[in-house]
Amino acid sequence: MDFTINFDAINLLVVFAATVVANILGGLWYSPFLFGNIWRKALGKTGQPEPMTNPAGTFIAGFVLQLIAASLLAAMLGPGAGAAEGIQLGTLLAFAFVFTATALNNLFERRTLIIIFVNAGYHVVAMGCMGAIIGTWG
Template structure:
């Protein structure tokens, strides 16, 4: 099996843009306009107020982790991938690895099954979006 990671050819501007796009998607995904209410209910987060103790630190760390995922996706895609190939690889990685990991964690923590759906579907769509952006514009 031949496997190559293309770190030298990563377009950092595109990776940054893909990261921001995924974070904006997350802002919508977990907003009351979409899945925010069922997510808060299933997570036990109060429906009123912001109970996050350090929102700035949380968002900075979230950005870092999303940037890490986008960077690795770019490295796996390489410099010749298309938008469609990026979309497919991103969704495949999230569906297989992320959803499996979230599923195991949520099951052992005895969390509601709806959390697996909410979190996994976000990651499948966000990884697909990042992959499309990276493949299309790298």
């Protein structure tokens, strides 16, 4: 199998921008405007969300993890891929690896299908968006 990843061809500015967009999407995804209320109800949480103990650390770690995913996606796409190829690869990778792993873990944790689809669905959409951005400008 000949599988080459070219990290030298990564446009870091585009990868950073794609990561920012994915994080903004996450904020919207888990907000009451989209799936936040459904997600919280499925988790059995009522009332106001409890404050995070270390929000800065959590968001920085989340950003770094998303940055790693965007970097690998950019390396796999290579320069000049185009939006369609970026969406396809990002969505395929997220569905094949993130969605299935999230679903597997959530099933053993006895989480509902709602939680699985909200959590894993975010990653599929986010990777597709990052792929579109990286494919277009990367």
